Amino acid sequence: MAENGISPPQYQVLINFRGSELRNSLVGFLVKAMRSGKINVFTDEVELRGTALQNNFRRIEESRVAVAIFSERYTESRWCLDELVKMKELMEQGKLVVIPVIGVSLRWSRNGKKLWHLFRLTLVKIKRKEKKSISLE
Numbered sequence: 001m002a003e004n005g006i007s008p009p010q011y012q013v014l015i016n017f018r019g020s021e022l023r024n025s026l027v028g029f030l031v032k033a034m035r036s037g038k039i040n041v042f043t044d045e046v047e048l049r050g051t052a053l054q055n056n057f058r059r060i061e062e063s064r065v066a067v068a069i070f071s072e073r074y075t076e077s078r079w080c081l082d083e084l085v086k087m088k089e090l091m092e093q094g095k096l097v098v099i100p101v102i103g104v105s106l107r108w109s110r111n112g113k114k115l116w117h118l119f120r121l122t123l124v125k126i127k128r129k130e131k132k133s134i135s136l137e
Helices: 026-036 053-061 078-092 106-110 112-129
Strands: 011-016 063-071 097-104
Touching: 011 026, 011 053, 011 078, 026 063, 053 063, 053 078, 063 078, 078 097
Parallel strands: 011 063, 063 097
Antiparallel strands: none
16 A cells, blocks of 8 residues: 555556457557556456456556547447547546547557657656556555
């Protein structure tokens, strides 16, 4: 437990996205890169498929940063949209940093290195700016 009596988040980064094509390309690349950089990342790859939405909300609450990847099919998922609302609420309360990734296509996701570089730069900027309130280490 942390000094203030509040447990630290279990996950540093949660990735919110829609579609197996992203899971098997861009998201898979991001997860691998973050884990190799010692960033504890969560996606719904195994645990949450078919479970209650409340479990998803709990994972969001346990995270410090949420990455919402908006693809062409994102709005087809009611769960993605419900999770996005939860992320927005936590962001407005100052409990979560939300990083939107907009306009992701398969062309981009097949070349995830470019997007990972941009994502990494954003995380570094956030880490420097919010060093006291957000710990990615």
